[in-house]
Amino acid sequence: MKELILETLAQSMNVKQAFFNTYTDTIQSCALAMADALKNENKILLFGNGGSAADCQHIAAEFVNRFQMERSPLPALALTTDTSVITSIGNDYSFDDIFFKQIQALGQKGDMAIGISTSGNSPNVLKAALEAKKRGLSTIGFSGSKGDLQTICDYPFCVDSPVTARIQEVHILLAHILCDLTERMLFNG
Numbered sequence: 001m002k003e004l005i006l007e008t009l010a011q012s013m014n015v016k017q018a019f020f021n022t023y024t025d026t027i028q029s030c031a032l033a034m035a036d037a038l039k040n041e042n043k044i045l046l047f048g049n050g051g052s053a054a055d056c057q058h059i060a061a062e063f064v065n066r067f068q069m070e071r072s073p074l075p076a077l078a079l080t081t082d083t084s085v086i087t088s089i090g091n092d093y094s095f096d097d098i099f100f101k102q103i104q105a106l107g108q109k110g111d112m113a114i115g116i117s118t119s120g121n122s123p124n125v126l127k128a129a130l131e132a133k134k135r136g137l138s139t140i141g142f143s144g145s146k147g148d149l150q151t152i153c154d155y156p157f158c159v160d161s162p163v164t165a166r167i168q169e170v171h172i173l174l175a176h177i178l179c180d181l182t183e184r185m186l187f188n189g
Contacts, residue, residue: 015166016173019159027174030155031181033138037112038186043075045107045137047099047128048116051168052142053080055116059175067179071187077106079128099128109136118167120147120158129153142171 020027034044044063046056056078063076079102080086089098099115107113113132117125120143129152133139141153144167150156157174159167 011163012166012169015159015161015163016170019157019170019174022160023157023174026155026157027177028181030140030157031178031185033155034112034178034182035185037110037138038074038182040110041075042108042110042112043077043106044112044114045077045079045103045132046114046116047079047102048125048142049080049122051164052116052118052122052125052171053078055142055168055172055175056080056114058172059114059179062176062179063182067176067183069183069187071183074182074186079103079106096123096127099124100131103128103131103135103137107132107135107137111137112140113137114140114142115149115153116142116171117147117149118144118164118171120144120149122149125149126152142174143167 046060048056057080060076060078063074079099086098089101113129115125115129126148129139129149133152139153140155141149142157143149145158145160150158159170161167
């Protein structure tokens with residue numbers, strides 16, 4: 001078991017190191033855009049499925065409550081949490097529309113949309129990202145190394161790993177770094 005633990009840790013560290021070596025400049029640009037959007041009283045909308053849905057809730061909580069410093073709340077909303085909205089859209093229209101219709105209802109020009117899909121091909125995430133872009137939202141995509149999400153988004157973050165767990169580990173670290181940078185820029189931390 002010890003060997004497996006250390007092997008998993010090494011894999012995780014290697015994937016993270018390769019990702020951050022590749023995306024440092026894009027992370028900086030994205031954090032600047034997030035800070036500008038929030039400074040201009042826009043909001044962050046997040047969407048994804050399964051573990052990515054949970055990550056959306058986690059990230060939204062970091063912005064709304066706080067991350068590393070005591071500060072005023074920042075407007076972020078996980079579109080994964082309202083079961084009445086999600087199930088009514090899924091029932092009346094399609095599961096592919098559960099985030100799309102929420103982007104239509106809540107997304108405004110200047111907002112930021114974060115779509116998370118480890119495959120990069122979740123139909124409901126792609127449809128919502130396309131709608132966000134059409135409505136003038138800046139789009140951020142967290143994905144694996146494949147899929148169409150990377151071609152849609154203004155800020156594509158693609159983790160080069162075939163292992164979903166490694167992709168998700170990078171996604172949450174990336175989200176924490178974006179929260180930290182944004183918070184520091186807005187509140188001079």
